[in-house]
Amino acid sequence: MLKHNSYFEGGVQSIGxxxxxxxxxxxxxxxxxxxxxxxxxxRMTVVSGELSIRFAGDAAWHSYPAGTAFEIAxxxxxxxxxxxxxxxxxxxx
Amino acid sequence: MLKHNSYFEGGVQSIGxxxxxxxxxxxxxxxxxxxxxxxxxxRMTVVSGELSIRFAGDAAWHSYPAGTAFEIAxxxxxxxxxxxxxxxxxxxx
Numbered sequence: 635m636l637k638h639n640s641y642f643e644g645g646v647q648s649i650g651x652x653x654x655x656x657x658x659x660x661x662x663x664x665x666x667x668x669x670x671x672x673x674x675x676x677r678m679t680v681v682s683g684e685l686s687i688r689f690a691g692d693a694a695w696h697s698y699p700a701g702t703a704f705e706i707a708x709x710x711x712x713x714x715x716x717x718x719x720x721x722x723x724x725x726x727x
Numbered sequence: 728m729l730k731h732n733s734y735f736e737g738g739v740q741s742i743g744x745x746x747x748x749x750x751x752x753x754x755x756x757x758x759x760x761x762x763x764x765x766x767x768x769x770r771m772t773v774v775s776g777e778l779s780i781r782f783a784g785d786a787a788w789h790s791y792p793a794g795t796a797f798e799i800a801x802x803x804x805x806x807x808x809x810x811x812x813x814x815x816x817x818x819x820x
């Protein structure tokens with residue numbers, strides 16, 4: 635029922651589950667910079683630490699500390715940078 | 728740097744990381760009831776869904792919805808019950 639996911643040789647890892655027919659993952663990001671593409675739209679809530687995000691088509695980095703959230707459109711992508719390990723909740727919308 | 732943990736045949740899974748020299752895990756709990764013992768003290772914050780907790784020495788169940796947190800003393804334990812899959816952040820204090 636729960637599913638372990640690992641990306642970038644373990645630099646990003648998450649546990650997937652489902653609530654009310656919608657997939658969610660809760661995971662951690664090691665210090666570093668990573669790129670993710672989206673199929674469906676996602677809401678990412680930072681639950682520990684802080685993430686810097688560069689959205690597709692935007693040159694600037696935006697900072698999201700614990701307690702804040704951002705959304706990514708379907709068929710898009712984003713770069714994520716963590717200065718120190720951070721944790722997030724990802725809801726597939 | 729990130730570490731995958733699996734308990735109860737995958738019914739509880741988490742990703743461990745470290746911030747400021749303190750260990751944290753972010754994880755998910757499948758629907759069901761599980762018992763955990765603590766070595767050090769922990770703070771558990773529910774980040775998705777809702778958990779019911781029965782603390783050691785207390786017969787009553789207490790409900791913790793997403794956005795709330797509870798702490799467990801060192802060398803203690805607790806029962807956790809999830810009606811539907813839920814996610815949490817655990818900080819080792």
